[in-house]
Amino acid sequence: MNRKIIELKSGIKAHFINTDKHKTDLTCIILTTPLKRENVTKNAIIPFLLRRGTEKLPNQYLINKEMENMYGAAFNLGIDKTGDNVVLKFYIETIANEYALYSEDILKMNIENILDIVFNPLKKDGMLKEEFLQIEKENLRKVINSKIDDKDSYAFERCISEMYKQEGFGLYKYGYIEDIDSLTIKDITEYYEWLVDNAKVDIFVSGKIDEDSLERLLLNNENIKKLNPREGYYIKNSQNIKSKDNIEEKEIFESMNVVQGKLVLGLNIGYEDENLQAIALVYNAILGDGANSMMFQNVREKAGLAYSSKSTFVKQKMNIFIRCGIQIDNYEKALNLIKVQLENIKNGEFTDEDIEVAKIYLISSIKNIEEEQDTEVVYYIGQELSGTNRSVEEYIERIQKVSKEDILALANEVTINTIYFLKN
Amino acid sequence: MQIIENKSINEKVYVEKLDNGLVVMIMPKKTRKKYIAWSANYGSIDNKFYAPGDESITIVPDGIAHYLEHKLFEQRDGTNSLDTLCALGVDANAYTTNDHTAYLYECTENFEEALVEFMDYVQNPYFTDENVEKERGIIGQEIMMYDDYPEWALYMNAMKAMYKENEINIDVAGTKETIAEIDKEKLYKIYNTFYVPENMIMVLAGDFEPEVTLEKIKENVIMKKEEGLPKRIYNEEPKEIVQKYVEKQMDISMPCVLIGFKDNNLKDDKVKKDIAVEIIGSILLSKSSKTFEELYESGKIFSEPSIQYEFSKTFAHVMIQFQSHEVNDVIEKIEENLNCLKNHGILDEDFARAKKKLYGELVKSYSEVSNVASATIADYFKGISSFEYINEFKNIDKTYVENVLQELFIEENKVISVIKPLTNN
Numbered sequence: 001m002n003r004k005i006i007e008l009k010s011g012i013k014a015h016f017i018n019t020d021k022h023k024t025d026l027t028c029i030i031l032t033t034p035l036k037r038e039n040v041t042k043n044a045i046i047p048f049l050l051r052r053g054t055e056k057l058p059n060q061y062l063i064n065k066e067m068e069n070m071y072g073a074a075f076n077l078g079i080d081k082t083g084d085n086v087v088l089k090f091y092i093e094t095i096a097n098e099y100a101l102y103s104e105d106i107l108k109m110n111i112e113n114i115l116d117i118v119f120n121p122l123k124k125d126g127m128l129k130e131e132f133l134q135i136e137k138e139n140l141r142k143v144i145n146s147k148i149d150d151k152d153s154y155a156f157e158r159c160i161s162e163m164y165k166q167e168g169f170g171l172y173k174y175g176y177i178e179d180i181d182s183l184t185i186k187d188i189t190e191y192y193e194w195l196v197d198n199a200k201v202d203i204f205v206s207g208k209i210d211e212d213s214l215e216r217l218l219l220n221n222e223n224i225k226k227l228n229p230r231e232g233y234y235i236k237n238s239q240n241i242k243s244k245d246n247i248e249e250k251e252i253f254e255s256m257n258v259v260q261g262k263l264v265l266g267l268n269i270g271y272e273d274e275n276l277q278a279i280a281l282v283y284n285a286i287l288g289d290g291a292n293s294m295m296f297q298n299v300r301e302k303a304g305l306a307y308s309s310k311s312t313f314v315k316q317k318m319n320i321f322i323r324c325g326i327q328i329d330n331y332e333k334a335l336n337l338i339k340v341q342l343e344n345i346k347n348g349e350f351t352d353e354d355i356e357v358a359k360i361y362l363i364s365s366i367k368n369i370e371e372e373q374d375t376e377v378v379y380y381i382g383q384e385l386s387g388t389n390r391s392v393e394e395y396i397e398r399i400q401k402v403s404k405e406d407i408l409a410l411a412n413e414v415t416i417n418t419i420y421f422l423k424n
Numbered sequence: 425m426q427i428i429e430n431k432s433i434n435e436k437v438y439v440e441k442l443d444n445g446l447v448v449m450i451m452p453k454k455t456r457k458k459y460i461a462w463s464a465n466y467g468s469i470d471n472k473f474y475a476p477g478d479e480s481i482t483i484v485p486d487g488i489a490h491y492l493e494h495k496l497f498e499q500r501d502g503t504n505s506l507d508t509l510c511a512l513g514v515d516a517n518a519y520t521t522n523d524h525t526a527y528l529y530e531c532t533e534n535f536e537e538a539l540v541e542f543m544d545y546v547q548n549p550y551f552t553d554e555n556v557e558k559e560r561g562i563i564g565q566e567i568m569m570y571d572d573y574p575e576w577a578l579y580m581n582a583m584k585a586m587y588k589e590n591e592i593n594i595d596v597a598g599t600k601e602t603i604a605e606i607d608k609e610k611l612y613k614i615y616n617t618f619y620v621p622e623n624m625i626m627v628l629a630g631d632f633e634p635e636v637t638l639e640k641i642k643e644n645v646i647m648k649k650e651e652g653l654p655k656r657i658y659n660e661e662p663k664e665i666v667q668k669y670v671e672k673q674m675d676i677s678m679p680c681v682l683i684g685f686k687d688n689n690l691k692d693d694k695v696k697k698d699i700a701v702e703i704i705g706s707i708l709l710s711k712s713s714k715t716f717e718e719l720y721e722s723g724k725i726f727s728e729p730s731i732q733y734e735f736s737k738t739f740a741h742v743m744i745q746f747q748s749h750e751v752n753d754v755i756e757k758i759e760e761n762l763n764c765l766k767n768h769g770i771l772d773e774d775f776a777r778a779k780k781k782l783y784g785e786l787v788k789s790y791s792e793v794s795n796v797a798s799a800t801i802a803d804y805f806k807g808i809s810s811f812e813y814i815n816e817f818k819n820i821d822k823t824y825v826e827n828v829l830q831e832l833f834i835e836e837n838k839v840i841s842v843i844k845p846l847t848n849n
Contacts, residue, residue, distance in 0.1 A: 021455045023433075023791045060720075064711035068777045071784025095787045099433070101780075139726045145677040151572050257675035257846055259571040291510040301504070304561030307569055325569050357511040364513035367532040371457045372792075 002370075003380070004211050008203075011232025014218055015380060017206040019373070023099065025107045025207030026373045028091040029118050030381060031199035032234045035086040035168035041140070041175025042183060042191045047077040047088055048136040049188065052129065053122035063117070070109055071095050075117075082385055083316030084168035084235040088199075090118050093373075096208060107207065111217060119196065119223035128192060130185040137180050144174045148256065151422060152308070155262035156323060159420035162252050163266045168235070169317055200232030202384055204377045237316040237386040250418045261328040262422040265338060267320040270413050277315050278398040279406045283414075284313040284320055285358035286350055286407070287341065292357050294341040294350075299324060305334050315386075320414070328423045335419065346411045348404070355404060363396050425450075425634055430811045433790050437800075437811075438634035444649040445622035447804075448641060450634040451796060458535045458630040459793040461528035462546050463801045465625075466618035468598075469522045469591035469658070469738065475617040476652035482613060485605040487563075487598015490520040492611050494559050496527065498550050505545035514538045520596055523736045524805050530630075530794060536640060543644035549615045551608035560603060567597050574676050574843045582682045582743065582841035585670045589659035592739050620650040627800045629793040658738050663688045664836075671842045678747050679844045683755065686837040687740040694740065695812045698733045699782065699820050700828040701742055705731030706778040707770060708761060709744065715761045724750045729758070736806055742832060751842060766829055775822050786813055 004016045033043070053059045057066055067073040074093040079086060094110045122129055148154050157172065164170025205214055218224050247268065269280055288295035288311025300309040309324040326334045344350070369379045369392055383389055390398075425438040438450045468490065472483050496518070497505045509516035514531035516538075527546050529538055570576045583593045597603075628637060665686055687697075709715055709729045719725035729746035748754045790796055796810075803810045 023787055061712050061717050065777065068706070068710070068712055068781040071787070072781030073784070074788075093788075095784045099784075099787045101783065135721070135723050138723050142678060142726055147677075149574060149676045149678075260565065260568040291504075291506045291516070297507070300562060301558075304558055305565075307562050307566035325565060327565065327568070360513035361510060364515070364532060368457065371455050371532065 006215055008218060008224060009227060010229035012201040012224075012227060012230070013203070013384070014215065015202060015204045015384075016209060016211045016214060017204065017376060017380070018209055018211065019206060019370070019376075020208045021371060022207065022373050023096055024093050024373065025096055025110060025205070025209070026091060026093045026377065027110050027114050027206075028089060028204040028377055029114055030202040030204070031088045031118075031195060032085050032202070032232075032385065033195065033199045034233070034235050035081060035084055035171055037171060039191065040086070040171050040173070041179035042188055043086055043088070043195075044079055044173065044175040045136055045140050045183065045188060046192055046195065047079065047090065048139055049128050049132055049192075050090070050117055050121050051075075051077060052132045052136070054116040055120050055122055056116055058122050063113075066113065067092075070104075070106055070113075071100070073106075073110065075113075079173045081169065081171070081173045082382070083237045085385065086173060087381070087385075090114055098208075107205075107209070108217065111205065111214075112221070115221055115223040119226070121192075127185050127189045133183075133185050133188070137183065140174065141177060141180055144172070144177055147172070147174070151256070151258055151260075151262055152323070152325065155264050155420060155422045156321060158252075158254065158422070159264040159266045159321065159418055162250065162420060163319070163418045164317075197228055198230050198233070200234050201227070202381065204380070206373050206377060234385065237382070247415065247417055249416045252418060252420045254420070254422050255424060256422060258422060258424050260325045261331060261424075263322075263324050263326055263331065263334055264420045265322040265416055266418040266420070267322065268415050268417045269318045269320065269410060270415065275398055275401065275406070276318070276410075279402050279410050280313055280315070280318065280320070281362055281399065282355065282358050282402045283345070283407050283410050284311055285362055286354055287311050287320070287345060288322055289313070290358070290361045292354070292361070294345065295322065295324070295338070298341060299334065299337055303337055305330055305337065319417075331421060331423070342414065342416075346408075346414075348408055352404065355402075355407065359399055359402070362399050366392055366396055366399070425638065428809070428811065430814055433787055433814055435790055435811075438638075440638055442621065442642065442645060444645060444647055445620075446624055446626060446645070446647065448626045448638060449628070449800060450632050450637055451627075451629040451800070452632050452634060453630050453793055453796075455793060456532045456631055457530060457793050458532070458628070458632065459528065459530045459797050460539070460542070460626065460628045461526045461797050461801060462542070462626045463524050463526035463624060463805075464619050465524050465623045465805045466614065467521050467523040467525060468594050468596040469736070470618070470656055471591060471594070472657040473617065474655040474657070475613070476650070476654060481657065482617075484610055484614060485598065486594045486602040487596070488606055488610060488614055489525050490597045491559065491563060491603060491606050492614055493518045493520045493525050493527075494563060495551055495556060495611060496549055496615075497545055498555050499545060500548070500550045505541055508541050509538055512538050512541070516542075521802070522592055522596065524801065526798065526801055528794075528797075539640060540644060543641070543646075546619075547646045549612065549619075551611045553608060556606065556608050556611065563597065563603055564600055567595075567600060567603075570595075570597065572674075574674050574680050577672055577674060578680050578682050578745070578841050578843045579743075581670045581672060581843075582684045582839055585667045585839040585841060586665050586684050586686045586741060587739065588662055588664075588666045590661040590739050591658060592736075617654045620653070621647045622650060623653055625801060625804050627797045627804075629797045629800075661739070665839050667839065669840050669842075671844060673844050673846050676843065676845050678749055679751050679842055680747050681745065681751055681755070682841040683744040683758070684839045684841070685742040685833055686839070687735070687742065687832055688837070689831070690738070690740055694735050694806065695808055695816050696820065696824065697740075697828055697832075698735070699813065699817055700825045701731065701733035701832070702782050703775070703778045703820070703825050704765075704829055705744075706781055707774045708765060709758070710781075712777075713761075715758055719748075719754055719757055724748050724753055724757075755840065762833055766833070769826055770822055770829075772822070775825070779817070779820075783817065786817060
């Protein structure tokens with residue numbers, strides 16, 4: 001086991017991943033809270049403000065100079081929606097200490113800087129800096145507006161928002177234009193302080209590391225000392241799946257100036273089983289994940305209707321999304337062909353070999369998890385937020401156990417919730 | 425095998441030229457991953473050539489290199505090697521660039537089983553009227569997908585503005601019209617001419633014992649040594665650019681801009697120049713630069729502009745890219761600070777910091793097996809060994825970078841490509 005988890009304080013955990021496979025060290029701070037309509041835009045603007053300056057490095061140009069001096073450290077931040085929660089991620093990737101040209105302790109600088117950025121932002125009279133706010137509001141506006149730029153992810157996001165109109169998962173993670181104008185520095189500072197006091201905090205460090213000295217480093221860090229113990233409330237993944245009975249199939253059309261149409265089908269899985277996630281993964285691999293899947297073989301290869309033709313399983317909400325890019329006047333043809341695939345899988349028209357191939361495909365991607373630093377961190381965050389603590393080996397075992405009967409039982413509980421089509 | 429070592433980044437590459445002329449490079453790395461790519465020096469720019477022994481020139485339709493990439497997976501028994509490889513749990517794929525086409529897979533298990541299938545399909549093309557026809561719809565959809573990518577339109581328009589004749593102005597996938605002309609005879613002609621050992625390279629990176637792996641590769645080699653390589657014909661490119669400004673409207677939220685500088689000095693040391701451009705970019709445009717600060721504080725820019733020196737044997741240019749609602753203001757500011765840098769020179773402190781940053785990025789670029797292998801291939805076909813970057817980096821001095829600044833960023837070689845949001849009439 002190369003992983004060690006330490007509870008620094010209630011609701012605040014450090015996760016150390018000791019690996020010698022990379023030339024880099026990666027640190028990542030994750031703040032998780034339930035996603036709510038009234039907070040989503042405020043939450044989204046927080047990282048924009050935090051990267052503007054810390055008490056030690058009072059503007060972003062100084063932060064960036066510091067990163068360049070740390071051999072071009074990659075400092076980044078992100079907002080992710082996982083199920084009904086929103087996670088704010090802050091990370092710095094640096095080259096491992098052994099590559100330092102002047103024997104600096106780059107990892108220590110990495111950790112101290114990321115903690116400063118998240119927990120010790122530049123303040124004036126107890127408030128985050130007002131003078132940064134106006135520009136960051138405009139920047140957030142640009143980010144929200146840019147969701148139309150990538151048509152594939154836009155269509156995916158739109159289908160989700162149609163399916164989950166009133167829920168956390170249906171919200172756009174960057175928030176809403178109409179909220180921006182009324183945001184004040186006071187609201188945002190209060191929200192930030194609430195976040196620092198209440199969010200579930202996970203700190204990941206991955207690299208060739210010494211866990212004991214890192215634990216001491218964290219416990220002695222002023223920013224960590226200041227943090228209060230907390231409940232760290234969040235909505236456990238797949239805990240908030242509401243009954244999906246009697247949902248009528250919706251068809252949504254939207255027009256933009258596009259050359260290619262984007263078709264997305266949002267499917268519900270209305271079913272409970274202890275091993276449901278693993279079954280759904282195998283089902284999804286047979287349906288549309290990988291070159292041997294029905295979507296790839298029948299919609300792309302045999303019918304030649306699409307170049308991109310796949311399905312994605314979202315475990316947090318137990319949904320599958322079928323996605324393909326098609327010629328706009330092929331809408332009916334593609335939709336019917338996709339429905340035929342769903343019927344076929346229900347009727348058991350797949351072989352034991354198809355199941356085996358799907359499992360091999362899934363297992364090989366699981367085996368890759370430990371080979372990539374960021375993928376490994378993402379995997380363990382997922383485990384953390386599901387309240388499960390499955391090792392990669394256990395995850396593989398669960399996939400192995402899935403039987404044809406399991407897949408058929410699941411297939412017969414799959415229904416189409418929403419059909420979304422982006423056309424011109 | 426010959427061993428080339430680079431101590432400063434702690435990497436070794438094992439190199440062997442097989443009897444048939446194929447070069448194999450193996451880079452062992454501490455990971456369970458295994459990555460292999462086999463690449464032919466044939467890309468979208470190679471549309472005119474004399475095949476060995478031919479007296480007449482062959483001219484092929486645009487997009488044929490990419491079409492061949494899609495079709496090579498077909499097997500005589502009706503199976504498709506992509507499916508067969510994926511069924512073994514390996515992640516198989518292929519890609520086409522302007523000067524090469526690569527076939528690859530990555531895995532943690534079943535490497536040897538996959539190697540047999542992999543080397544079989546690359547060495548045994550099987551094209552029929554039917555299987556060639558079937559692909560036209562799929563590639564047509566791929567082309568349409570790219571038509572909706574603003575970054576791609578931005579790039580292609582810049583190439584067309586910069587180059588009148590050079591084949592870099594051809595879209596890698598071709599167009600619906602050009603791919604309509606592709607048939608099995610043309611695909612075989614390309615394959616037989618360019619997919620020959622001496623025109624290919626195989627690169628492996630990951631969990632390998634080089635000598636053992638090399639033997640496995642040798643066992644699966646069928647390709648024979650060829651007499652002579654094709655003679656490629658490229659158009660003569662004038663020094664001048666085609667047009668200074670090009671614009672297109674698409675359904676996007678914010679204008680995308682590319683400023684290009686055409687480089688006519690193709691004989692220069694490209695590695696050195698590439699490093700110099702990286703350093704200039706870092707000083708001129710990075711998040712610690714004066715340009716970025718001024719543009720950010722006035723709300724004109726949000727993300728860091730990117731800079732890249734793109735080159736092959738037949739072309740070279742710099743591309744600066746950014747997004748902004750105030751296109752002209754940003755261009756003016758970049759030019760103002762570029763001129764300032766030209767006139768006053770580079771500060772020692774900035775130069776040292778940029779070098780430090782670049783060193784870190786070079787080290788990081790050796791982390792991921794797929795990046796290492798694809799960069800090695802791209803460099804090889806440009807006549808470069810990837811380790812040269814580490815070596816050249818140490819020697820580069822400020823005077824050289826200042827010279828590049830003076831010679832490369834010239835007004836008369838500059839083009840601007842813009843993609844704007846739709847205006848509602």
